[in-house]
Amino acid sequence: MLRRLLQPFWVLLAIIFLIEAWLWDHLEPIVARVVSLIPLRALKRWLSARIDTLPPALTLVVFCVPVIMLFPLKLIGLWLLAHHHWAAAFCAIIFAKLLGVGVTAFVFDVTRDKLLQMGWFEWLYQSVLTLRAKAAELVDPVKARIRELVHGNGDGWSSRMLRVILRFRKSVQAR
Numbered sequence: 001m002l003r004r005l006l007q008p009f010w011v012l013l014a015i016i017f018l019i020e021a022w023l024w025d026h027l028e029p030i031v032a033r034v035v036s037l038i039p040l041r042a043l044k045r046w047l048s049a050r051i052d053t054l055p056p057a058l059t060l061v062v063f064c065v066p067v068i069m070l071f072p073l074k075l076i077g078l079w080l081l082a083h084h085h086w087a088a089a090f091c092a093i094i095f096a097k098l099l100g101v102g103v104t105a106f107v108f109d110v111t112r113d114k115l116l117q118m119g120w121f122e123w124l125y126q127s128v129l130t131l132r133a134k135a136a137e138l139v140d141p142v143k144a145r146i147r148e149l150v151h152g153n154g155d156g157w158s159s160r161m162l163r164v165i166l167r168f169r170k171s172v173q174a175r
Contacts, residue, residue: 011142014135020101021132027102047110059114060121066103070096 051059073096080089108115116122 011138014138015142017132017135018139021135023098023101024105027098027105030102044106044110051111051114054114056114056117056121059111060118063104063107063111063115066107067100070100070103073099 047062051062054062073092077089077092077096080092116125
């Protein structure tokens with residue numbers, strides 16, 4: 001019974017996790033393109049050379065610095081929310097999120113080899129990759145059901161619902 005009650009919570013958590021993973025996957029190439037456009041390639045080489053001289057534990061500090069630096073931007077978003085500036089708060093939080101994922105992807109690309117030298121970090125990294133696969137496995141049936149509802153495949157409830165929605169939409173447009 002408890003498992004059945006917790007199922008929507010786990011699906012929601014998996015969806016959030018997959019959104020994060022999707023952002024990471026899609027922002028990392030964009031960040032790479034931005035890095036190639038502006039003269040950050042020299043910065044990346046300089047940063048890589050400095051990181052090569054650091055022990056893995058200090059590399060972890062370098063990896064965490066962007067997260068710490070972006071924290072005030074997220075606080076600004078929360079302050080805007082508290083003062084009912086919804087649009088500005090939404091923009092600030094989304095901007096902080098996208099910038100954070102982008103910068104973290106850039107810094108992780110530079111620090112990955114050193115970070116993976118630490119056993120616990122490699123275990124954590126592999127665990128996140130495994131969790132990501134499990135989350136995708138958990139969400140795939142939900143995605144398939146949503147696709148079925150949207151496309152109305154078959155003669156079941158979903159196709160009937162789609163026909164009802166399309167009829168309603170046409171009647172609203174006709175008015």
